[in-house]
Amino acid sequence: MAPLLAAPLLLLFAIFFVVPFVEIMRISFAGKGGAWTGVTWLMSSPVFVLVFLNTLKLALSVTLICLVLGYPAACFIAGQPASRRGIYLALVLLPFWTSVLVRTYTWSLVLGREGLLNASLIWLGITSEPQRFMFTPLAVHLGMVQILLPVAILTLVGVMTELDAGLVRAARVLGASPWRAFWHVYLPMTKPGIVAAAMLLFILSLGFYITPALLGGPRHRTIANLIDLQVNQMNDWTAASAMALVLLATTIAAVALLRWLVPERNLYGGAR
C-alpha cells in the first residue's frame, strides 16, 4: 500500500527534479574541451569568480541585517501572551505570502527617479536634485531584506516561545541586571534559533534572481542572474550548467552545515 501511495510523487520527482539535475551534471562536465570540465573552467573565469564572491557577500550581509532587525521584533512577539501572538505573527506573515515579484516591483516605484523617496526628500528640502537609488547595492539590500525578514522573525519566534522563561526570571531574582540576564541567559538560549535563521536566510539568499535583476541592474548580478544571462543571451549551456552546479554545491554545503549545527526540530518551523 505505502509504495503505491508514494509512487506518483516519486515518478513526478524523477522526471521533473532528478533527471534535470543529471542533465545539468552531464552538460556541465561535457566541458570546454580536453580534460577541462565545466566547473574547473569556470573557476578560472575572473567574471564568474567576481559574481560568485558578490553573491556570497550579498547573502551574508542580507542575513546579518535580517538578524539584527528581526531579533528585537521576534523578542517582542515572543513576549506577548499566547492569545495575542497570532495577531502579531499575522502582520509578519501578510507580506511573507505576497508575491516576491510584486514586492520587488513596488520597491522600484519607491526608489525610482520620480519615486516616493525622491519626491519626499525634495519636498523636505533635503536634496534639490533626484538622487539615484535604483541599481545600487542599497536597493538590492532593501528588496531582499523586506522579502527575507519574515523568515528570520518566524524562525526566531519559534525558538523563543519554546524556551523556559523561568530561567531569565531566576537570573533576575539572583541579582542580574536586565542587560546581564539578557546577555548571559536569554541570548545564549536563543542561539539555536539564531544559527538556524542565519543559515536558512543565507541559503535562500544565494539563489535570488528577481530582486537583483530588477533593483540591482547589470553591475550587481548574482549567480542566478548570470545563469539566466548565459542561457538566454549567450546561449552557453555549458557555462550555465557549471554555474548551476557551483550554486547547488554551495547551497548543499550550507544545508549540511545547518543540519550539523542545529537540531532538526528548530529548522523548518517558519521556512517558506
Place this chain on the structure above:
Amino acid sequence: MSPRIVRIALGVWFCAIVFFLLFPLVFLIPLSFNESEILSFPPTAWSLRWYRVLFTDASWSGALWLSVKIGVLVTILSVAIGTASALAIVRHRLPGAGLLYGLAIAPLIVPGIVIALGMFMLFARLKWLESLTTLVLAHTVVAVPYVIVVVSAALRNLDETIERAARVLGAGPWRSFMLVTLPALRPAILAGAMFAFFASFDDLIITLFVSGAIETLPLRIWNDLNLRLDPTVAAAACVMVAMSMIGLGIAEIARSAGLRRLRTEQADG
C-alpha cells in the same frame, strides 16, 4: 533601563518593522487607482482605468485567467500527490521514509534557477517546452512540498488510536481513512492547497525557462517591466496581493479551526 522601557522600545521597534514590511504593499493601492499614464505619487485623479485594462485587454486578462487555471490544476495535483505521500511517509512507515521526505521538500531549498535550468535543458532535448502540461507538472514540483510539510505535520499530531479504534470497530482501511483520518486532516489539506496555489500563481523563474510563449500573469508583468512602466502592472500587482491575502486568510482560518478541534478533542479525551 527598566523592563518597562525595554518593553516599550521593543514595541516601537516591532511597529517600525511591520511598517517596513507592509508599506510597499499599501503603497501600491493608491497607485493602481491613479488616472494618469505616469506612476506618480500622490495620484492627481482617481479612476478604475487600469483595472478595466487588466480585465478587458486580452493579453492581461488572458494571462490572469491562465495563471488561475494553472494554479487550480497544480493545486489539485499537489493535494492528491502530497497527501498520498504524506500518508506513505508518516503512517505506513515506508522504508527510507526520511530520505523520501528530504527529497520531497528539497525544492524548497534548492534555488529555483537551478531547477528551472535543469528542466529547460532536459525538456529542450525532449521537445517538451511550451506545453501547458509541462508547465503544470513543473509548478507541481515546487508546490507539492508545501502540502507534504503541512499534511505530514498534521498527521504526526493526529492520535493514531482513533484510526485504530475505527479499524477495531470493523471499518476497512478505506472507510476508516474517509471517515476518520480525512476529516481530521481537512484543515491541513486546505492550508496546503492554498500554499500550493500561490507557489504556482507567483512563480516566475520556472515559468520563465519552460513556458516559452505561454504567458502567465507574473511573466506578463515581468515582460512589461523590461519594456516600459505600464500602470496596469500596479493594478495586476494589487489583484495578486488581494488574492494572497484572501488565500492566507482561508489557510489561517483552516489552521486555527484545526488547532481548535485538536484541542477540544484532547480536552474531551
